[in-house]
Amino acid sequence: MADDPNVTLTIRLIMQGKEVGSIIGKKGEIVKKFREESGARINISDGSSPERIVTITGNTAGIIKAFDLICRKLEEVYQNMAKSDNIPKPPITLRLIVPASQCGSLIGKGGSKIREIREVTGASIQVASEMLPNSTERAVTISGMSDAITKCIYHICVIMLESPPKGGTIPYRPRPGPNGPNMMMGGNTPTGYGMQGNYGMNPAEQMGKMGGSQLAGLAALGLGGIGGGPSAGPVNPAAPLAALAALAGSQLRTGTNRQQPTQQSNNVQQEMTVPNELIGCVIGKGGTKIAEIRQISGAMIRISNSEELREGCTDRVITITGNPDSVALAQYLINMR
DSSP, X not given: OTTOTTOOEXXXXXXXXXXXXXXXXXXXXXXXXXXXXXXXXEEEBOTTSSEEEEEXXXXXXXXXXXXXXXXXXXXXXXXXXXHHHTOOOOOEEEEEEEEHHHHHHHHOGGGHHHHHXXXXXXXXXXXEEXXXXXXXXXXXXXXXXXXXXHHHHHHHHHHHHHSOOOSOOOOOOOOOOXXXXXXXXXXXXXXXXXXXXXXXXXXXXXXXXXXXXXXXXXXXXXXXXXXXXXXXXXXXXXXHHHHHHHHHHHHHHTTOSOOEEOSSTTOEEEEEEEEGGGHHHHHOGXXXXXXXXXXXXXXXXEEOOGGGOOTTOOEEEEEEEESHHHHHHHHHHHHHO
């Protein structure tokens, strides 16, 4: 599947302004050349934030070629810096953005898969324990020489194709600078990584779609202080979190997620899967975390036990039942763990 030229994948990474400038080149000449040589689509977010998102889309061969070109360019830059400062050349370090639901597959049972990647490629690879701000994605840091990183990217591509994201993913967006919003060059964030919906909507406008109990729940998590409508004035910086929960509710109502009507006509049932090794983060010590999510969202939540795991499957099933907004909020809070 990974070597099928008809199967496309998107890989995103975070780069700092100085690094990204070296791969853009004067008037975009270098990145244009990389696109032509690799056959991959390479989009770079604008410069209104210190962090820039580089989005690479294509088949595995195209992605590998694009990363090879980027790594070799960075290696050249680091070499010149080392010469001028009379220091050893540092290894290349890249920060990939990976949906949290795929990180379990990347780590493997007891860390077996990530150890295998380190041994086979010679690259250092680390998966962040915390999610990136206001998202359900994690940073995966890979470090090494150009060839080692390229091999590592191949293995990551294979895993991401074999284990696609589960449920809706809230994509990481760098905090915009004072000059305005951070928009993508050449198109929106690929739909394979984001929940359906318009992220450019006014967050306060979206709040009205959620009932008071859900907003109270968000406030209980320290995400409150949010305006209730389009004329509510300045929006609290935490508002995008609640807006995303509202969007998730809208997604459930329009049927883009699997949902089953229950006996009560206004209720829906949603299933999520979580890798067995990460379920403790959802449950919490003595069940405190899941109890908190139940209380805040108002949804009924059942987690399958380890004895119910199907043969060859290491994922636990979480069944969430309630009205669409309660289910959406519960799903969002679980993803945030």
